[in-house]
Amino acid sequence: MKPLTIVSSRTPAGPLLEVAGDLDHSNAHHLRGAAVAAVVPAGLTLVLDLGELGFCDSSGITALIAVRNHVVAAGAALVLVAVPEALRRLLHLTGLDQVFDLRDSHRLPTT
Amino acid sequence: MNPGAADDPGAETPGAWPAFSSLLEDSAEDLYESAPCGYLSTLMDGTIAKINATLLGWLGLSREEVVGRKRFSDLLTVGGRLYHETHFAPLLRMQGHLGGVALEMRTAAGPRLPVLVTSTLKRGPDGEPLLIRTTVFDATDRRSYEQELLRARRAADEAREQAEADRAQLREALAVLQRSLLPATLPDLPGVETAGYYHPASPTELGGDFYDLFELDDTRTAFFLGDVCGKGPQAAAVTSLTRYTLRAAMIQDADPADNLRILNRALMARYTGDDPRYCTAVAGVFERVGDTLTVRLASGGHPPALVLRADGTAEFLSTRGGMLVGVLPAAQFVEVRTVLRPGDTLLLYTDGLTEARVGPGRELYGYEALLEFATARAPAGSRALVDAFTGLLRDFGDGLDDDTALLAIGVPATP
Numbered sequence: 336m337k338p339l340t341i342v343s344s345r346t347p348a349g350p351l352l353e354v355a356g357d358l359d360h361s362n363a364h365h366l367r368g369a370a371v372a373a374v375v376p377a378g379l380t381l382v383l384d385l386g387e388l389g390f391c392d393s394s395g396i397t398a399l400i401a402v403r404n405h406v407v408a409a410g411a412a413l414v415l416v417a418v419p420e421a422l423r424r425l426l427h428l429t430g431l432d433q434v435f436d437l438r439d440s441h442r443l444p445t446t
Numbered sequence: 447m448n449p450g451a452a453d454d455p456g457a458e459t460p461g462a463w464p465a466f467s468s469l470l471e472d473s474a475e476d477l478y479e480s481a482p483c484g485y486l487s488t489l490m491d492g493t494i495a496k497i498n499a500t501l502l503g504w505l506g507l508s509r510e511e512v513v514g515r516k517r518f519s520d521l522l523t524v525g526g527r528l529y530h531e532t533h534f535a536p537l538l539r540m541q542g543h544l545g546g547v548a549l550e551m552r553t554a555a556g557p558r559l560p561v562l563v564t565s566t567l568k569r570g571p572d573g574e575p576l577l578i579r580t581t582v583f584d585a586t587d588r589r590s591y592e593q594e595l596l597r598a599r600r601a602a603d604e605a606r607e608q609a610e611a612d613r614a615q616l617r618e619a620l621a622v623l624q625r626s627l628l629p630a631t632l633p634d635l636p637g638v639e640t641a642g643y644y645h646p647a648s649p650t651e652l653g654g655d656f657y658d659l660f661e662l663d664d665t666r667t668a669f670f671l672g673d674v675c676g677k678g679p680q681a682a683a684v685t686s687l688t689r690y691t692l693r694a695a696m697i698q699d700a701d702p703a704d705n706l707r708i709l710n711r712a713l714m715a716r717y718t719g720d721d722p723r724y725c726t727a728v729a730g731v732f733e734r735v736g737d738t739l740t741v742r743l744a745s746g747g748h749p750p751a752l753v754l755r756a757d758g759t760a761e762f763l764s765t766r767g768g769m770l771v772g773v774l775p776a777a778q779f780v781e782v783r784t785v786l787r788p789g790d791t792l793l794l795y796t797d798g799l800t801e802a803r804v805g806p807g808r809e810l811y812g813y814e815a816l817l818e819f820a821t822a823r824a825p826a827g828s829r830a831l832v833d834a835f836t837g838l839l840r841d842f843g844d845g846l847d848d849d850t851a852l853l854a855i856g857v858p859a860t861p
Contacts, residue, residue: 360676393675400722400773429726429747430769430778 337389341369349379349411355387358395366395370402377410386417396425403435414438484561484582490575492517492535501582506554518580523550523558534563538578542567548585560589620652627656627685628851635667637734639791641832643852645798645839652682653849654725655796656689660697665734668696670705671794671853672727672748672771684723687716688771692729702729702744706771706779710746713772724772728765728794732786732855739786739857744779746771749797752816754824754831756789756859760817763792789825791856798850799835802842811842828854 339356350373358366375381383402399415406413414436418426426432478485484501488494494512502509505521512521519527526549538544545564553559565580624646632640646653654674661667670692674684688709695708706729717723728751730743743751745765754760768780786792795816802811823834832854839846 397675397722397724400724404718404722427766428749430767431747431773433767433769433778434774 339365341365343369343373346382349375349381351382351384353384353387355389357390358388358398359390359392360394363394363398366398367401367405370405375406375409375411380412380414381406382414382416384416385419385422388419388422391419391422391425395422396429396431399435400431412436416440483584486518486580486582488518488578488580490577492519494518495577504553504559504582504584505551518578521551523552526550534565538565538567539575542569551582560585562588617650620650623682624652627653627682627689629658629660632659633661633667635661635734637737637857638667638732638739639828639854639856639858641828641852641854643832643836643850645836645846645850647677647798647847647849651677652679652685653677654681654685655798655849655851656685657794657851657853658689658693659853659855660693662697662700662731666700666731667733668693668700668729668731669794669853669855670696670727670729671796671851672725672746673796673798673849673851674725675723677849680723684713684717684725687712688725688727692727696729696731700731702731702742703779703781705729706744706746706768707777710771710775710777710779714775717772722773724770726797727771737788737857737860739855741784741786741792741855742781743783744768744781746777746779749795749800749813752793752795752820753784753786754791754793754820754826754856756787756825758821758824760820760824762813762817786855786857788857789859791824791826791828791831791854793820793831793835794851794853795835796849796851798846798848799839799852801848802839802850803845803847804842808845811845825859827858828856831856 337356339354339358339362342353344351344353352369352373354366370381373381381402403413416438417440418437423432423437426435426437479499481498481500484504485498486494486501487496493514494516495514497509497512502512519530522530529549534544534547543566547563549561549563551559551561562583562585563580565578567578568576570576628644629642632642640659642657642659644655644657654677655672656674657669657671659667659669672688674681674688691709691712692705695705706727709727713723713725726746726748728743728745728748730741732739732741743763743765745768747768747770748765750762750764752760753763763782763784765780765782767778769777771777784792800811800813800816803809804811819838823831826834832852835852839850
């Protein structure tokens with residue numbers, strides 16, 4: 336089990352969280368906390384870079400949904416970039432690929 | 447000891463030593479009579495020949511009552527006497543010494559006196575036993591200490607029994623709750639074979655998988671199977687809400703995709719924002735038409751159902767695009783239809799099955815292996831199929847760490 340690390344930074348488009356390690360029930364609340372702490376102003380975009388994400392179970396999915404709910408409620412947007420194949424399959428299976436904006440890289444159209 | 451030695455503390459205070467010394471000048475007689483323990487000497491037949499004042503005082507007896515008149519065993523309680531005759535005396539005669547034996551003595555005032563008895567045989571020059579010397583220690587404090595220990599142990603035993611009873615009660619409550627999330631039995635339907643199975647991940651934790659199957663009317667039957675995210679009582683509460691919402695919706699108007707939309711609304715109304723609760727589910731209706739079943743089912747983010755055909759093939763019924771239930775207000779649910787002919791069986795399962803870890807690399811069991819396993823068993827009746835999968839789940843051993851539910855619906859092969 337790889338420990339979860341979340342590195343927060345800012346881009347012109349909005350905050351960026353680089354999530355690495357394994358996301359499960361023991362640490363999923365850290366991701367929610369980091370998203371809340373990132374404070375996404377309305378109209379901007381929170382980017383989650385999942386390129387280094389390892390294992391992600393249903394608690395991890397729940398955390399992603401909670402982050403999305405939080406961001407959408409603030410009038411902002413959420414983008415997932417570099418989603419690992421296993422998570423991508425899980426998102427397809429659960430129809431969540433229609434809910435999350437999945438992108439390959441950080442380069443976002445500036446708003 | 448030298449009273450005049452320079453290191454003697456008494457030497458520095460002249461006059462102290464003589465007083466101290468006189469205190470020590472006990473006569474042997476006084477030491478015997480007033481010792482802090484009881485002494486008695488008995489002849490070999492037990493008759494008491496000599497007894498000190500301490501023991502007489504404890505027993506409340508006079509010397510005249512005892513010496514030459516009573517035997518040692520007369521001073522004991524009935525139980526003590528029995529023990530003395532059967533164990534103490536024979537052992538003493540054999541070994542010549544016996545120490546630390548707990549007995550009870552009778553006192554004139556009534557209360558029993560717990561004592562520790564040590565006896566030594568005095569022998570003559572030729573080795574013949576002459577008399578028995580016995581010391582008696584008052585064991586009242588020790589006895590009450592022992593009783594205190596016993597009481598504490600009893601209290602601990604009672605607490606442990608209570609805890610075990612509480613645990614059993616809790617286990618029973620969990621089992622009752624768990625059973626309330628599943629049908630007790632599946633209905634007997636003419637021309638249809640059904641079978642269900644539920645594997646709980648842990649006997650002490652409520653699971654999040656559920657299924658149900660119930661008749662709507664003479665020809666139509668509703669069914670569903672799903673998996674609530676998470677485990678434990680909170681997941682079980684969602685499972686309960688899910689099961690009864692779906693059941694009520696399907697009894698009212700069995701339209702699988704619509705029924706999932708109703709469930710979606712119910713979950714979203716109940717769980718919002720930071721604590722989203724969702725499930726994956728398959729809901730469906732089948733209708734008997736001649737010797738076939740026409741099946742409509744809708745999926746919300748659930749793994750695709752499997753169909754085993756009478757010709758020995760197996761396939762997934764794709765419901766790709768159906769969304770987790772309880773996440774989005776405008777969730778999409780995908781409906782699919784199929785016809786089950788004699789020898790065909792539909793299998794619904796939860797992802798505990800496909801996400802089991804297998805082999806030395808602990809790889810995911812996965813959908814390919816599942817399809818392969820099913821194909822190898824096709825055609826198979828519902829009961830036989832669920833039994834085969836139950837065996838597979840058992841073979842997963844500790845690689846299976848999630849709840850797993852199975853529900854099979856089939857048309858028996860025409861003989």
